[in-house]
Amino acid sequence: MKRLCLTIALALPLAAGAAFKCVDERGLTHIGDTPPAGCAKVMMYEVTRSGKVVREIAPTMTEEQVKERAAAAKRKKEEDRIASEQRRKDLALLATYSSENEFDVVRDRTIEPITGRIKVAKSRITEVDKRSAKVQEELEFYKAGKSGKSTRKVEAPPMLVSELERLANERATLEKNIANYEKEIVELQAKFDVDKQRWIAIKAGGATPAPVQPKVVPTAAKK
Numbered sequence: 001m002k003r004l005c006l007t008i009a010l011a012l013p014l015a016a017g018a019a020f021k022c023v024d025e026r027g028l029t030h031i032g033d034t035p036p037a038g039c040a041k042v043m044m045y046e047v048t049r050s051g052k053v054v055r056e057i058a059p060t061m062t063e064e065q066v067k068e069r070a071a072a073a074k075r076k077k078e079e080d081r082i083a084s085e086q087r088r089k090d091l092a093l094l095a096t097y098s099s100e101n102e103f104d105v106v107r108d109r110t111i112e113p114i115t116g117r118i119k120v121a122k123s124r125i126t127e128v129d130k131r132s133a134k135v136q137e138e139l140e141f142y143k144a145g146k147s148g149k150s151t152r153k154v155e156a157p158p159m160l161v162s163e164l165e166r167l168a169n170e171r172a173t174l175e176k177n178i179a180n181y182e183k184e185i186v187e188l189q190a191k192f193d194v195d196k197q198r199w200i201a202i203k204a205g206g207a208t209p210a211p212v213q214p215k216v217v218p219t220a221a222k223k
Contacts, residue, residue: 020057021045093199100196107192111185118181121174128174132167135160 021031022039030036035044035057044057061069097103142156 019046021047090198090202093195094202097199100200103192103196103199107189110192111188114181114185114188118178121178121181125171125174128167128171132164132171135164135167139164 019033020035020039021029022036022042022044023029024038024042028038030038039059041059043059046054046057048054097106138160139156142160
């Protein structure tokens with residue numbers, strides 16, 4: 001009789017002290033002193049004898065799940081970076097501009113020197129065209145012969161040929177520069193327009209930038 005009571009007493013703590021519990025995909029509950037096999041793919045809980053949850057134990061992830069989690073973490077990190085950068089830009093806009101008109105003033109002031117470079121380049125093209133026409137006339141003179149009636153071919157001075165080629169290259173470079181300047185102006189206009197619209201939205205309360213939290217400098221522990 002005593003042996004039977006001792007056996008029952010030893011068995012009771014095993015049943016009452018189950019440390020791990022879960023509900024599998026089929027809705028079946030698994031309880032055990034060690035993690036049950038049926039809990040491998042679901043959330044498992046470590047519990048006390050009274051049933052209080054001590055901690056949650058996530059299921060072991062498959063290789064595909066590991067990749068998905070890593071990809072999600074990477075996306076989250078990039079989203080946080082973009083959001084942080086946007087907050088920085090928003091605060092900079094508010095600190096730089098106090099009215100819509102200021103955007104137009106600063107835009108025009110920024111574009112003005114680029115417009116000046118375009119004007120200089122176009123003026124230089126006019127000069128290059130005039131000189132090219134003159135060199136071309138001289139080359140035609142040599143092609144026709146010095147008397148204008150002789151059929152004997154007269155070689156043009158290499159210096160003239162070289163100069164005509166140099167002028168053509170310079171003109172091509174100037175045209176390319178003008179195209180780049182014009183593209184830069186378009187991009188600047190677009191940027192100022194986007195910034196102004198963003199500033200208007202922030203001021204209207206439609207896009208309020210999150211405040212920048214001050215950095216906390218840890219103090220040395222008192223001895």
